[in-house]
Amino acid sequence: xxxxxxxxxxxxxxxxxxxxxxxxxxxxxxxxxxxxxxxxxxxxxxxxxxxxxxxxxxxxxxxxxxxxxxxxxxxxxxxxxxxxxxxxxxxxxxxxxxxxxxxxxxxxxxxxxxxxxxxxxxxxxxxxxxxxxxxxxxxxxxxxxxxxxxxxxxxxxx
Amino acid sequence: xxxxxxxxxxxxxxxxxxxxxxxxxxxxxxxxxxxxxxxxxxxxxxxxxxxxxxxxxxxxxxxxxxxxxxxxxxxxxxxxxxxxxxxxxxxxxxxxxxxxxxxxxxxxxxxxxxxxxxxxxxxxxxxxxxxxxxxxxxxxxxxxxxxxxxxxxxxxxxxxxxxxxxxxxxxxxxxxxxxxxxxxxxxxxxxxxxxxxxxxxxxxxxxxxxxxxxxxxxxxxxxxxxxxxxxxxxxxxxxxxxxxxxxxxxxxxxxxxxxxxxxxxxxxxxxxxxxxxxxxxxxxxxxxxxx
Numbered sequence: 001x002x003x004x005x006x007x008x009x010x011x012x013x014x015x016x017x018x019x020x021x022x023x024x025x026x027x028x029x030x031x032x033x034x035x036x037x038x039x040x041x042x043x044x045x046x047x048x049x050x051x052x053x054x055x056x057x058x059x060x061x062x063x064x065x066x067x068x069x070x071x072x073x074x075x076x077x078x079x080x081x082x083x084x085x086x087x088x089x090x091x092x093x094x095x096x097x098x099x100x101x102x103x104x105x106x107x108x109x110x111x112x113x114x115x116x117x118x119x120x121x122x123x124x125x126x127x128x129x130x131x132x133x134x135x136x137x138x139x140x141x142x143x144x145x146x147x148x149x150x151x152x153x154x155x156x157x158x
Numbered sequence: 159x160x161x162x163x164x165x166x167x168x169x170x171x172x173x174x175x176x177x178x179x180x181x182x183x184x185x186x187x188x189x190x191x192x193x194x195x196x197x198x199x200x201x202x203x204x205x206x207x208x209x210x211x212x213x214x215x216x217x218x219x220x221x222x223x224x225x226x227x228x229x230x231x232x233x234x235x236x237x238x239x240x241x242x243x244x245x246x247x248x249x250x251x252x253x254x255x256x257x258x259x260x261x262x263x264x265x266x267x268x269x270x271x272x273x274x275x276x277x278x279x280x281x282x283x284x285x286x287x288x289x290x291x292x293x294x295x296x297x298x299x300x301x302x303x304x305x306x307x308x309x310x311x312x313x314x315x316x317x318x319x320x321x322x323x324x325x326x327x328x329x330x331x332x333x334x335x336x337x338x339x340x341x342x343x344x345x346x347x348x349x350x351x352x353x354x355x356x357x358x359x360x361x362x363x364x365x366x367x368x369x370x371x372x373x374x375x376x377x378x379x380x381x382x383x384x385x386x387x388x389x390x391x392x393x394x395x396x397x398x399x400x401x402x403x404x405x406x407x408x409x410x411x412x413x414x415x416x417x418x419x420x421x422x423x424x425x426x427x428x429x430x431x432x433x434x435x436x437x438x439x440x441x442x443x444x445x446x447x448x449x
Contacts, residue, residue, distance in 0.1 A: 068213055
């Protein structure tokens, strides 16, 4: 099997591994780096659970190859919080009970961070539009939308 | 590992990519943004021996207007196309339609060339390419050719591209001054796969009538189609609701929309009638008539 050596910056640390050509980025994060916070739901780009930030932009890690991430900087859910605390988006999801089973949460957090970076004060419609690629099968969308609005407040307050 | 085994090749130039395609033409796929092909691979519905990955290939992501033509490099990401000032100026219909092309994470990675080359029947990009008389540039070792989108799309997921060819550019003639566009779509959920969609580019005449009209539909057949009969019936006329409705109904009566789990043919036709009427009247600057 053909393998390639890649170096990826994940949550600020440089990680070098030799990986098979066909290894998915999601499986690289989970199995090679043991960063199991990135969840694989559908595995073919529909549910959004595996969404991570690649060079700051949300991407489905189940639809990328690990070799394609060579040289990239990736942020997973494990890299969001400052030591001993929570990222404002995590804080808001916690306060407003915006998760039930939590399986979809890492993807929602990534999509929310991208949204709030570009639009610090989104309307409910804008939030729902920005999150339509993330599916919550507990269907806790009402609290998720509230939490995004709360996160926007927290982040605007700095 | 979910995808079948393949060799991953990452060319740095179009020439290098074309050489790789020629060498492995018996079992090769071009990998662009991967938002469709990666899903086909993990479901093992595609099993190429070699993937030629264009993500590190130089010279494929320019977006520019030159000589009256909007030139979109095949690897321009959908989000970049959607936001490019050149697209807003030359072909705002494409920016409007790409809003529906999927969630943000998909548009961050998905490319305009990948959408065209994949030729999905529900593709907004393919529908707009047909509507705006786009041309598709194909490169192969030692040469390139260009063809009308109308000739490039052959069937659902089938195009005129040969295995050793790759799409390098989409060319869209800049819309005539004063042309107004509208894109309307219905899916199970917003930005989910389109069940029905309509793209319209309408150039008004000085007297307020329709000087030129182009209409393309998603869901009217097995692949996006131009609704030539609507265009013919309304050219030179005024966009009056009754007239538009009759033209749309007559054209769609001749189409064979697919029936599937999402919608029956009759439902698709009914939805398309409403979308087409709404889109044409919106492009004409007229209010939609009360139902």
